[in-house]
């Protein structure tokens with residue numbers, strides 16, 4: 001089995017993870033590293049990048065052309081509509097779902113939101129993170145950053161920026177040394193993550209029934225249910241990963257679904273927050289979207 005992946009440390013960790021899961025089921029595989037447009041133009045801000053699927057297109061083409069058998073992605077980087085002929089055959093367990101604020105050790109102040117003083121610079125290129133930061137701590141100065149997870153982490157370590165925001169899942173997978181920084185974990189109910197955050201997805205060809213059967217051994221059904229709600233909200237909002245939208249769904253012990261969502265229509269609008277719970281998934285995403293679009297402006 002040939003597994004396609006990007007070549008970043010995070011992508012390789014994720015591909016190795018899937019490779020190990022497969023080998024536990026007696027399936028041997030090899031990795032095929034594929035460069036994407038997103039890897040080539042590290043200098044451009046996300047707002048300059050046209051179209052969706054910036055980190056996925058070349059890999060999906062390799063899949064469609066039969067050069068690889070499956071591909072591993074971060075679910076949150078995948079557009080909600082799969083390209084014609086491709087399916088997500090497996091979703092991983094959900095690691096840490098939340099975002100983390102990393103602060104240079106001399107710049108942390110107690111008593112302020114995220115332990116950051118007025119005027120502190122905070123690195124993120126995510127419109128979702130910017131909208132939530134503005135809501136929780138309007139005194140911060142968001143600064144656009146690009147590059148892979150270790151590069152971004154180092155901007156707070158070196159003091160080039162006072163802080164950066166990153167997904168906990170990426171930091172944990174790379175096992176980065178955070179001991180020289182102040183680490184503030186956010187709550188996913190307040191600092192609402194991106195749809196699909198913390199989950200890895202394995203993509204394959206729709207027609208490849210054999211492969212789909214093998215990959216289904218790795219699938220986590222409850223993760224599938226919850227991320228399906230999250231991605232349906234994103235799809236109904238007609239958004240991609242640049243939309244300032246957070247959606248997080250949890251299923252509790254009794255089988256009830258709980259969704260937290262946040263959305264800022266434009267950068268100057270106040271953040272809207274919604275919490276919806278239901279005992280079934282039917283109509284849940286629709287209700288979240290309806291409330292997000294009609295929520296009273298705070």
Ligand SMILES: NCc1[nH]cc(CCC(=O)O)c1CC(=O)O
Pocket residue numbers: 074075076077149165166167169170196197198199200
């Ligand atoms: N957009 C980049 C990206 N895609 C997946 C992850 C981390 C893993 C995950 O959140 O699933 C990251 C880094 C980040 O947002 O800090």
